[in-house]
Amino acid sequence: MSAGARLPAAVPDLITRMENRIMEKIPCNTCGVPILPTTAQRNDGQCMPCANGTRETMGRSRQKYREYRARLEADPRHIYWDGLCSRAYGTPDGYDRLPPREKLYFAACLLAGDVISTGFDAAFRNTGGERYATALRCLEEIGAVDSIRILEAARQIVFGFGGVPASAWACDEAFERLTPGQEQRLEELDRQFRADPDGLHDRFEAFALRHGLYERPAGAPEG
Structure with a gap:
């Protein structure tokens, strides 16, 4: 065939059909999951999980995860927190419209959660200004004295004798001015807070x- 010659119109379509035929999947003869013929040929008709003996383990893991998600979604604590976050973030003034007790709870849980999951920079950025003072009031009410001590020590390192600014930009500026020695001290305070000396989950x-923010979960012991 010359360089300028073209394949008959039916040939490309035939090649495509042949490729599709090669790639057609067949069911695993154990679990029925579609697999490539080459996989079936290598494993006596089985998919890799069945051939390796991991299919049953995978199934149990998926079942356990589904059960965990079902319990979580039915947990009044989970339902309440999702709803609280929706109300706090749903509108620009959502947090300001929360009832006083919910403001305390939300600010303190958010602050503690951010320190534990990310660190003081995110915690102060997300819970600055009035929210930080509100969070401290909640921590005072629940008797979390060690957590307050650690938070206040971190605040003084970053902001000196001033309060936590409401502006995330101002928080970032303050963190950029820290010396290596101050950063090292913050890391130590971060480790102390994550050790959870007050048992914050139970106190919250x-x-x-x-x-009365939510009902006691079924089967949970009374404190």
Whole structure:
């Protein structure tokens, strides 16, 4: 065939059909999951999980995860927190419109969660200004004295004798001015907070139950 010659119109279509035929999948003879013929040929008709003996383990893991998600989605604590976040973030003034007790709970949980998951920079950025003072009031009410001590030590390192600014930009500026020695001290305070010396989860739950923010989960012991 000359360089300028073209294939008959039917040939490309025939090649495509042949390629598709080669790639057609067949069911695993154990679990029925579609697999490539080459996989079936290598594994006596089985998919890789069945051939390796991991299919049953995978199935149990998926079932356990589905059960965990079902329990979580039915947990009043989970349902309440999702709804609280929706109300706080749903509108520009959502947080300001929260009832006083919910403001305390939301600000303190958000602050503690950010320190534990990310660090003081995110915590102060997300819970600055009035929210930081509100979070401290909640921590005072639940008796989390060690957590307050650590947070205030971190605040003084970053902001000196001033409060936590409401502006995320001002928080970022303050963190950029830290010396290596101050950063090292913050890392130590971060480790102390993550050690959770006050048992914050139980204290937050006791606060929420005491003020009727949500109902006690079924089977949970009374504190």
